Amino acid sequence: MQTMYKHIIQAKKDNQKLLAVLIDPDKIEIDHIPDFFKKVHAAIITHVFVGGSTDAEKKMEIVVQTIKQHTHLPVLIFPGSHEQITEAADGILFLSLLSGRNPKYLIEQQVQSVEKLMDTSLEIIPTGYILIDGGVETAVQRVSETKPISQDKSEEILYTALAGQFSGKQLVYLEAGSGAKKAVKPEIIQKVSSKLQIPLIVGGGIRSKSQLNAAYNAGADLVVIGTAFEENEAFLLELKC
Numbered sequence: 001m002q003t004m005y006k007h008i009i010q011a012k013k014d015n016q017k018l019l020a021v022l023i024d025p026d027k028i029e030i031d032h033i034p035d036f037f038k039k040v041h042a043a044i045i046t047h048v049f050v051g052g053s054t055d056a057e058k059k060m061e062i063v064v065q066t067i068k069q070h071t072h073l074p075v076l077i078f079p080g081s082h083e084q085i086t087e088a089a090d091g092i093l094f095l096s097l098l099s100g101r102n103p104k105y106l107i108e109q110q111v112q113s114v115e116k117l118m119d120t121s122l123e124i125i126p127t128g129y130i131l132i133d134g135g136v137e138t139a140v141q142r143v144s145e146t147k148p149i150s151q152d153k154s155e156e157i158l159y160t161a162l163a164g165q166f167s168g169k170q171l172v173y174l175e176a177g178s179g180a181k182k183a184v185k186p187e188i189i190q191k192v193s194s195k196l197q198i199p200l201i202v203g204g205g206i207r208s209k210s211q212l213n214a215a216y217n218a219g220a221d222l223v224v225i226g227t228a229f230e231e232n233e234a235f236l237l238e239l240k241c
């Protein structure tokens with residue numbers, strides 16, 4: 001049963017906007033998780049995403065387990081590779097990198113993850129992942145060896161998102177990349193959200209309340225913020241419930 005996905009769909013219908021904090025296991029100290037989550041719970045955060053392009057210290061499992069001990073928010077893995085999959089989470093964004101033409105991230109990683117996922121209790125949410133130029137070379141770009149789509153090519157972004165929907169993805173994620181200089185432009189979010197029937201996630205480079213609201217007003221259903229919270233936890237307190 002897709003409990004979390006149903007909730008996202010319902011939120012979209014009710015125009016209730018969702019906000020995920022992205023936790024990169026390479027960047028968080030385990031001891032800091034309890035304090036960090038006190039701030040998360042004071043803010044309007046609705047989801048926790050955990051993952052990164054790499055998991056150099058193989059901390060994914062312990063990070064997810066510790067987070068689960070300190071929150072009742074839904075925890076979804078946002079994995080950079082099949083090695084990051086852990087049963088400790090509630091669900092997984094089962095990503096295909098639709099903007100790229102690297103078979104490794106279109107299907108190979110997905111096939112390699114099946115052994116872990118075939119008897120899983122994780123909720124699997126098929127997600128079309130679209131990398132968009134955020135003005136700097138991002139980790140996703142380096143690791144996936146793919147090029148992002150230019151923000152000038154809004155038609156290509158729209159067609160890629162719709163190709164994802166037509167091929168059965170349940171979510172589309174417009175990603176400017178972690179630490180992007182330029183977030184996905186509201187005009188692009190608007191163009192995609194006006195045609196897309198499935199929920200739209202937007203992330204990468206969002207650092208202020210005004211950018212967050214601009215993404216929501218343009219039609220993002222769920223926004224993901226990582227770097228801005230890592231660098232300035234006080235930003236969580238600006239987004240009070």
Ligand code: 1GP
Pocket residue numbers: 022175176177178179180202203204205206224225226227228
């Ligand atoms: C990256 O979209 C997320 O995968 C979040 O990006 O770290 O720039 O907030 P930031």
